[in-house]
Amino acid sequence: MTRKIETFKPISDDQTRIYSCGPTVYNYAHIGNLRAYVFTDTLRRLLNWKGQTVTHVINITDVGHLTSDEDSGEDKMELASQSMEKDIWQIAEHFTQAFKNDLSQLNLLRPTLWSTATDHIHDMIAFAKTLERSGATYILETGLYFDTTKVPDYGSLALTPREGQEEGARVDPIAGKRNATDFAIWRRSPAVGKRQMEWMSPWGPGAPGWHLECSVMSMKYLGSRFDIHTGGIDHREIHHCNEIAQNQAYTSHAHSGANWWMHNNFLIDRSGKMSKSKGEFSTLTSLIAKGIHPLAFRLMCLSTHYRSELEFSLETLAGQLVRLKRLVGAISMLGLEVESKPWMRIPNEIRFSSGASFTYPRTVLEQTLSPHGKKLLDGFDREMSEDLMTPRALPFLDETIHHDKLNAEEKLRIIASMDLVLGMNLLGTRRCDLALRPKDVSLSASEVEALLAQRQQARRAKDFANADAIRDRLHTAGVEIMDGPKPSWEWRPLLH
């Protein structure tokens, strides 16, 4: 609440409760959205790694929200429904699945609980009734509103003085609102026309205000006081302030609900932040179509601190892919030197973790470490514990791989432990897994193999002109040839 870094202390000794603002499922998540969940996953993994059991709730906002606060505004869910000619519920289902699929491709751990807004409408109505009883609300033609002066220190999270704010700088103000910062708790449906999603309520048929769901669901599953609330930085000024106001009015207490509010910064490009409403944006799927592996995106996120803006470009992403390939390649080489051991099952088992602490897997991985190994892990721990300083923690990975005083098995154990937090599946990924076939590439894999065989023949016959011609042809087609004791090849990502 102070915008300062403070030492984290959970409410219960060894348990942390986290609520993360999830997506509104009216479209595919763009990679900027995804950055938020990489951050959240890293936070959760670190807490697990430090011995915490984590209860993690992420919500799915499947209630439509108006594009404008006015009655005439269009509902994003309704809009998507029209353009896709699908039922609004199908829209929500479709994009929810797409979102979860993205997360699993990024190797994110499942939250303890997915919480869907439309499953909690009656919880929201009950919550709103309590707000009404507390005297913090008032009724207008358009619905039930929250009076932000009824709560102590409204907006203190935002550091934005309420004076001087230009109400409706970008949108027409609602008639009758007592304060510029007041917001809707319940949106009454317009007299004419019916929305696909609307519910009966004491304030007439309509839909809950956007801020209501997070207060309701976080409290329902995590209690009125929990540890960490995460979200994008764009939520810091409005959404979270409103959420806090609701929490305060509901509990009749000045506490904001969560002890820590953490906000990740945006992924931006030359034109500014990525935004669904701008129309054009990159999705994980579009990256994959170019031949860029999702884990390269994860690495890119980790190479920047979560509170810094990340300047996105395909070139940078491709660079991270190269880095990942080298990491994974080097780790495979280490694996060649070590025979199969029971501890090697751990990285895979962790992928199905639902919140338990990593204490046991860590003790297995880290038993009998040398002082050198210990030092590397301590350094990694120190940086990660410093507000998730991933860009500083990452070099310890390279240092471990190149260390000249550690044997291969110890290196692998250390890397496996670090990867419990980094979540890049470093031991379970081979270099060849990372080279994805770009979607619009002309050759098929078997055609490549055939050309490669031809080239090998030409080489054996010392017909280098012909061999090189084939290599050039493959190169322009997006194929990289790697000769050696065992000749191989891989797809190059297609940029642009």
Added chain:
RNA sequence: GGCCGGGUGGCGAAGCGGUCAAACGCUGAGGUCUGCAAAACCUUUAUUCGUGGGUUCGAAUCCCACCCCGGCCUCCA
């Protein structure tokens, strides 16, 4: 208009008063390997931190001014 935040090598990004002639990754350059390449590996790549002042024994780091850029004040991570 109000309020936040940022400008560091070709790119991404750490650093936030001394150990900074600025971590780390990618790129580039040189080398090893190779028929030549690629991949891999090794070495190397900012006397300088938007501009101009100031504070200080000492500033990328603090202060002031200016110039750019982004975000929030509708929904968005």
